[in-house]
Amino acid sequence: MIFQKVLVSALAPSLVWAWSVPFRRQDVGIYTTFLIDDSCDKAVVQKAHDDAVKMADGALDIEHDELSTLLKYKINWNGEATIDYFGSPQSNNAYREHILRTIILSSQAYSGWGWSDYWNDRYVTVTCNDPKNDCGPSSPAYTVNDETQRYPLINYCQTFFKNLSSHDEMWNKVKSGPADLKQNIRNLRSQATTVLHELLHINSHWSSNVCAGGCVDTFQRLNNGKEKVRTYKAGRAKLLARRDVQSASMTNDNYAYWVMARWMEKQTGVYPKYPLAWDPSKTRADNEKREETEPGVPESTAFDIEDSPSGGDNTDVNAELAAADTYPEWYKPILDAMESGTVSTEVNQPTDIEQAPKDAPPDSIICETTEGSPIYFDCVHAFTFNDFRDLEAYKGKKDEDHWEAVSSHPLLDLI
Numbered sequence: 001m002i003f004q005k006v007l008v009s010a011l012a013p014s015l016v017w018a019w020s021v022p023f024r025r026q027d028v029g030i031y032t033t034f035l036i037d038d039s040c041d042k043a044v045v046q047k048a049h050d051d052a053v054k055m056a057d058g059a060l061d062i063e064h065d066e067l068s069t070l071l072k073y074k075i076n077w078n079g080e081a082t083i084d085y086f087g088s089p090q091s092n093n094a095y096r097e098h099i100l101r102t103i104i105l106s107s108q109a110y111s112g113w114g115w116s117d118y119w120n121d122r123y124v125t126v127t128c129n130d131p132k133n134d135c136g137p138s139s140p141a142y143t144v145n146d147e148t149q150r151y152p153l154i155n156y157c158q159t160f161f162k163n164l165s166s167h168d169e170m171w172n173k174v175k176s177g178p179a180d181l182k183q184n185i186r187n188l189r190s191q192a193t194t195v196l197h198e199l200l201h202i203n204s205h206w207s208s209n210v211c212a213g214g215c216v217d218t219f220q221r222l223n224n225g226k227e228k229v230r231t232y233k234a235g236r237a238k239l240l241a242r243r244d245v246q247s248a249s250m251t252n253d254n255y256a257y258w259v260m261a262r263w264m265e266k267q268t269g270v271y272p273k274y275p276l277a278w279d280p281s282k283t284r285a286d287n288e289k290r291e292e293t294e295p296g297v298p299e300s301t302a303f304d305i306e307d308s309p310s311g312g313d314n315t316d317v318n319a320e321l322a323a324a325d326t327y328p329e330w331y332k333p334i335l336d337a338m339e340s341g342t343v344s345t346e347v348n349q350p351t352d353i354e355q356a357p358k359d360a361p362p363d364s365i366i367c368e369t370t371e372g373s374p375i376y377f378d379c380v381h382a383f384t385f386n387d388f389r390d391l392e393a394y395k396g397k398k399d400e401d402h403w404e405a406v407s408s409h410p411l412l413d414l415i
Contacts, residue, residue, distance in 0.1 A: 184296030238277035
């Protein structure tokens with residue numbers, strides 16, 4: 001214990017504050033070491049993890065002040081992707097901070113720097129030996145959040161390796177193929193998509209948490225309530241966002257496909273508006289049939305992301321669609337396309353970026369660095385919504401179970 005206290009005193013500024021190398025990634029309890037065992041093809045799994053985080057990183061809008069090395073992350077809440085997957089700006093205001101935090105944490109789930117992961121016990125076990133015997137014929141992966149185990153576990157099934165291509169392979173097909181491939185997000189469905197989906201299942205019982213509370217595979221109803229489906233893939237995720245914004249903010253594929261769509265939009269300059277939101281009055285078969293007639297349909301249809309035959313949670317969304325007048329006027333052609341099957345007129349989404357609501361600046365930033373799962377949302381919140389230049393800088397001090405610090409750069413405190 002004496003050694004631990006001495007180490008904490010020496011490293012306190014580093015533990016509670018973050019710096020970027022090079023000016024990009026902050027180590028504030030976000031980094032994670034993935035313990036990939038020998039049952040997996042480690043190179044394939046690691047590449048998929050890297051690609052997933054690269055997409056999440058590239059999907060965010062970022063302002064960068066190189067003088068202070070601080071970053072401010074933004075989401076365009078008036079953008080087409082955000083409305084598609086997280087509802088209208090009028091309805092998602094209460095969930096914006098959670099949505100932005102979750103995407104930031106997804107973008108920071110790189111392997112850590114060793115001592116920080118060890119100190120915070122930030123590990124995720126990765127295996128491919130199917131310990132729960134839950135690898136179904138169309139199941140690429142599943143996540144186990146068993147609190148009796150020391151770390152959360154992600155298992156990749158044989159389908160992940162045999163039936164899914166790498167992100168690079170799918171992206172190269174989009175770049176070199178017909179122009180309409182850029183309009184359909186199904187063309188970017190890859191191993192990296194599965195990784196994004198699984199990371200979001202890791203819940204707040206773990207120090208490696210990505211989605212607070214743990215995102216889920218929401219169930220919702222089709223065919224006038226007669227048919228129950230999991231919210232997998234883009235069409236169902238968009239439908240959920242029109243019915244229940246709160247559920248969308250806690251659903252894996254709403255995040256995964258938002259990330260994919262924004263990443264592709266930034267890379268190509270074209271927003272992949274297809275597939276359209278599913279029609280809740282139609283059957284699953286009818287909705288899937290319509291998807292096959294939309295622009296940019298891939299040559300082969302990727303199967304559903306199914307964590308396991310028993311995956312999903314206890315939600316059962318059967319809400320009515322949000323009223324059309326809650327959406328901006330420019331978005332109306334997309335709403336109308338649910339019945340027609342095509343977006344008939346050009347969609348001119350605004351280019352300005354509206355920030356999430358900004359709380360009052362804190363007097364200090366609190367980050368837990370003691371034993372147990374670190375709580376770092378305060379730090380993430382600070383990086384996201386606040387400018388630190390007006391805060392007083394001094395070294396961290398012990399306050400019960402937390403460290404308090406407002407220094408703008410830990411290296412300055414160590415000199």
